[in-house]
Amino acid sequence: MTEMTLVQAVNDALRTAxxxxxxxxxxxxxxxxxxxxxRATEGLQxxxxxxxxVDTPLAEAGxxxxxxxxxxxxxxxxxxxxxxxxxxxxxxxxVSHVARLRMxxxxxxxxxxxxxxxxxxxxxxxxxxSESTETFFAHTPGLTVVTPxxxxxxKGLLLSAxxxxxxxxxxxxxxxxxSFRQSVPxxxxxxxxxxxxxxxxxxxxxxxxxxxxxxxxxxxxxKVEATRGIEVExxxxxxxxxxxxxxxxASVNKTGRAVIVHEAVLNLGLGAELAARxxxxxxxxxxxxxxxxxxxxxxxxxxxxxxxxxxxxxxxxRGIDKVLDF
Amino acid sequence: xxxxxPHFADAVITTQTGVDTAKxxxxxxxxxxxxxxxxxxxxxxxxxxxxxxxxxLLREFDRRSVRLQRAGRIGTYPPLEGQEAxxxxxxxxxxxxxxxxxxxxxxxxxxxHGMPMEHILMYxxxxxxxAVIPQDVHVFPxxxxxxxxxxxxxxxxxxxxxxxxxxxxxxxxxxxxSSEGDFHEAMNFAAVFKLPVVFFCQxxxxxxxxxxxxxxxxxxxxxxxxxxxxxGVRIPGWDAVAVYRAVRDxxxxxxxxxxxxxxxxxxxxxxxHTTSDDPTKYRPLxxxxxxxxxxxxxxxxxxxxxxxxxDDAKEAELQEWIHETIQAALAKMExxxxxxxxxLFDHVYAKLPSHLERAKAxxxxxxxxxxxxxxxQ
Ligand SMILES: Cc1ncc(C[n+]2csc(CCOP(=O)(O)OP(=O)(O)O)c2C)c(N)n1
Ligand SMILES: [Mg+2]
Numbered sequence: 144m145t146e147m148t149l150v151q152a153v154n155d156a157l158r159t160a161x162x163x164x165x166x167x168x169x170x171x172x173x174x175x176x177x178x179x180x181x182r183a184t185e186g187l188q189x190x191x192x193x194x195x196x197v198d199t200p201l202a203e204a205g206x207x208x209x210x211x212x213x214x215x216x217x218x219x220x221x222x223x224x225x226x227x228x229x230x231x232x233x234x235x236x237x238v239s240h241v242a243r244l245r246m247x248x249x250x251x252x253x254x255x256x257x258x259x260x261x262x263x264x265x266x267x268x269x270x271x272x273s274e275s276t277e278t279f280f281a282h283t284p285g286l287t288v289v290t291p292x293x294x295x296x297x298k299g300l301l302l303s304a305x306x307x308x309x310x311x312x313x314x315x316x317x318x319x320x321x322s323f324r325q326s327v328p329x330x331x332x333x334x335x336x337x338x339x340x341x342x343x344x345x346x347x348x349x350x351x352x353x354x355x356x357x358x359x360x361x362x363x364x365x366k367v368e369a370t371r372g373i374e375v376e377x378x379x380x381x382x383x384x385x386x387x388x389x390x391x392x393a394s395v396n397k398t399g400r401a402v403i404v405h406e407a408v409l410n411l412g413l414g415a416e417l418a419a420r421x422x423x424x425x426x427x428x429x430x431x432x433x434x435x436x437x438x439x440x441x442x443x444x445x446x447x448x449x450x451x452x453x454x455x456x457x458x459x460x461r462g463i464d465k466v467l468d469f
Numbered sequence: 470x471x472x473x474x475p476h477f478a479d480a481v482i483t484t485q486t487g488v489d490t491a492k493x494x495x496x497x498x499x500x501x502x503x504x505x506x507x508x509x510x511x512x513x514x515x516x517x518x519x520x521x522x523x524x525x526l527l528r529e530f531d532r533r534s535v536r537l538q539r540a541g542r543i544g545t546y547p548p549l550e551g552q553e554a555x556x557x558x559x560x561x562x563x564x565x566x567x568x569x570x571x572x573x574x575x576x577x578x579x580x581x582h583g584m585p586m587e588h589i590l591m592y593x594x595x596x597x598x599x600a601v602i603p604q605d606v607h608v609f610p611x612x613x614x615x616x617x618x619x620x621x622x623x624x625x626x627x628x629x630x631x632x633x634x635x636x637x638x639x640x641x642x643x644x645x646x647s648s649e650g651d652f653h654e655a656m657n658f659a660a661v662f663k664l665p666v667v668f669f670c671q672x673x674x675x676x677x678x679x680x681x682x683x684x685x686x687x688x689x690x691x692x693x694x695x696x697x698x699x700x701g702v703r704i705p706g707w708d709a710v711a712v713y714r715a716v717r718d719x720x721x722x723x724x725x726x727x728x729x730x731x732x733x734x735x736x737x738x739x740x741x742h743t744t745s746d747d748p749t750k751y752r753p754l755x756x757x758x759x760x761x762x763x764x765x766x767x768x769x770x771x772x773x774x775x776x777x778x779x780d781d782a783k784e785a786e787l788q789e790w791i792h793e794t795i796q797a798a799l800a801k802m803e804x805x806x807x808x809x810x811x812x813l814f815d816h817v818y819a820k821l822p823s824h825l826e827r828a829k830a831x832x833x834x835x836x837x838x839x840x841x842x843x844x845x846q
Contacts, residue, residue, distance in 0.1 A: 172676070172677070172679065173676075173677045173678045173679060175678075176678055176750065176751045177677065177678035177750050177751050178750065180677065180745070180746075198678070198679050198683055199683075200645075200648035200679075200683060200684045200685070201615055201645035201646065201648040201649060201676045201679065201684065202648040202649050202650065203649075204650055205648070228613075228614065229614055229615070231614070232614075232649060232650060232651070267544050267545070267595065268544075268545060269544065269545050269573065269593075269613060269743075270613045271613045271614060272613075439813060439814075439828065439832065440824070440825060440828060441813050441814055441817045441825070442817065444597065444812075444813055445592070445595040445596060445597055445599070445600070446544055446595030447594070447595040447596050447597075447807075447808040448595075448597070448808055448810060448812065448813055449595075451810050451813065452813060457835065457838075457839055458835065461835070
């Protein structure tokens, strides 16, 4: 076991993948010599060479598009997009080809790849460096979307993603890249895709969240629990598509109350889908309408106001109060 | 299909794989407009002096901004030191109605064309006021996603052409941007519709850590113009007069209806990509030092001295003006109170839809709640 930050765990998983499978190739902007703008690929080019850890031209359509061909041709690409806000030149490739190659060729060709994307705000970064648009990908059939909330899961989920037969969008929450350390096994291990984790059990309210928001939710709920004498169950969804209905429904059936918290803007955020499905499946157990707490329905602002755009602790607490006081 | 022909394609592929590491740093020249040696006869003394004054101001502004970032008084900042001639001499070749279409690094060009300095500081300080462009200033908002501003410049030029206005768009971009599809599409549109636009590439040799040899297998960026039917010009970007001449001539051609120009200016950013970057990871310090030998600001000052247009007294006076100008802008930024959170809802739509009206009201109530709670503690 080694104490690692989330970004170090990503690095460790990438090293493991490169070491254990010759077909693995990393490609992206500034990932080689520079080790990535977040240092997620630090040291990997020096160790595995320029053919396997590749600085590409500055072109996201090129990065994702060639990854389709690389994957179909027998390689295992792990492209990096520098920030979520810059994925759009590659969006057509993702939606029209990455997600559909299997279906379009009736499984004759497939495009298993892991597209790594730092996302989320609250790091005082410049404009368009703070997006949480996971919905675009979760909305696209054929894609698997994953996001870890801690170093242990980061390594385990990334290694799962590399083994997947289908393309995975691997979202890395920048806000907690370095904010805490955790013991991470040196040997390879898997955290299964498609399984949520109950990070804190409780009997009165279920709060479902993911990524950097998990820690905010734990902090915010601790206060509500203390003042109201209740117990909150917190679920880290971990896989956003296809998400773990079983764990979520079982929890809500137990507590009768559900709040979904995400940094993405509220309107058509993943919370909308979760709320709809919970309402359909848990209707007889629900004591209150499902509530969502999300980013304000306006573009992510320049950084002075970004903390107010994302769910604040006060807004999270009010969401919990709302389902309790219904 | 059974193919007996030799595998020419394979042969081509083997010779082209990998990057020619011997070519990591690109050779300078040849240039379509050479570096200046003689006192230019086609550039008036007053203009030469003005170019120098603005370049010197920009240099000091840039150094000051880096220090402000280090002290936590502004956010992440992308320095441009080394690229002053590219931004100042180019923009001073414009007429007021012409448009500057910038990237994040082109606040120098923005300021020269009328964007207030304090707005630039506020922008990098994460304040919405920093995004305000005065009504009569023909500067487009700076683009952060690489190359995306280039089709906008073509569109602005197209609108001017369609409406019979003599307005040329000057779009800035970097060497890295030449790899994005938007660059190629913009060039193509500009040429097909013969638009009055000038694409000005500041080839500073790097896209963050990635050297030019990784962006393109061609020797130059200027030569890409030929593929689109655009005029391509390559210039020494440290030479203010060469920059001025290239843009001036391109604007004249554009305005006469002779179509777009691609200018590739060779230059170098001495500092990091942004204040979050560490350039020692990817290039030797000596490289920046060798570029400083043809420093744009120093070169022009020495030339002005040589032409007897400048002296130490004038320099001292200039430095004082620069200091005061920057202090005044900084004071304006720092006199502002906290950003009004309600600004989050402004300018999202022409008229705020009712669901956002409600969200705004709710947000306001929440804020005042927290305010009172905070005050009580
Ligand atoms: C579409 C897109 N991809 C990636 C980035 C991240 N990024 C910001 S600046 C930069 C390098 C740009 O290099 P260049 O075009 O040469 O301009 P320079 O920064 O050197 O002025 C990159 C990759 C971005 N802003 N937009
Ligand atoms: Mg560059």
